[in-house]
Amino acid sequence: MSAAEPRRRGRPAGARSGDPATRERILAAARTEFSERGYDKASIRGIAKAAGVDAALVHHYFGPKDQVFEAAVELVFAPALDLPDVVARSAAGDMGERLTRFFLGIWENPVSRQPLLAVVRSAVANETAAAVFRRLVTVQLLRRVADELEGGDRELRAEMAAAQLVGVMMLRYVIRIEPIASADPEQVVAIAAPAVQRHLEPSRD
Structure with a gap:
């Protein structure tokens, strides 16, 4: 293409269109942007700048901002996708404990906790982000x-079991209410797991 020839409409600039490394760099930048600025203040332009690409390339890979957010959330959500396997391996009487321990383990890990905090805060503050988060969950x-x-x-x-766990995670990691915020994880599991188990068991009526 000569210098005088106009770029074809929709062709992204700054990096090859099929480069997996570029895609991952955009996702990493999006995760940081949403984490630091929240959904409302994050922008495609800011994500592109952080990734070192043209904004058109972000649109090319992911579409509008809500779809960029969804792709970033899926990446953050990856550790939780093992949950169905945890449930499948559980006996009927210990499913509540396995679920509680699994969720607590994800949130106790600083590597997974920080991006999860960003996702939850965005979902609480913005209905578009909440809809994306709700659909994935x-x-x-x-x-x-x-x-x-x-x-x-x-x-x-x-859903009732999930509500019990989400309440624990909100109080412990997001709002940080004491004494649950600093309680020993094993104590949290011991108290919360029986309640989760009750929700999972079928009605005896």
């Missing part, structure tokens, strides 16, 4: 957990 986790349960109202019971 529903499709990737809750429905797959519900499929492993027996009895009626499986999806509702899975």
Whole structure:
């Protein structure tokens, strides 16, 4: 292409269109941008600048901002995608403990906790971010957990168990209310797991 020839509309600039390293660099920049600025203040231009690419390339890979956010959330969410396997390996009587210990383990790890905090804060503050987060949680986790349960109202019971765990995580890691914020993880598991287990068990009526 000569210097005088105009660039074709929609062709991204700054990096090759099929380069996996470029895609991962954009995702890393997006995760940082959403973490530091939140969903509302994050921008495609800011993500592109941090990744060292043209904004058109971000659109080329991921589309508008909500889709960039969803791709970044999926990356952050990766450790939680093992949850259905944890449930499948659980006996009926210890599923609550396994789930509680699994979730607590993800949040106790600083590497996974920081991006999760950013995702949760964005979801709480912005309805578009909340819709993306809700869709991922529903499709990737809750429905797959519900499929492993027996009895009626499986999806509702899975959601009630998740609500119990989300409440613990919000108080411990986001709002940081004492004494739960500094309680020993084993103590948290011992107290929370029986409640989670009750939600997972089918009604005896």
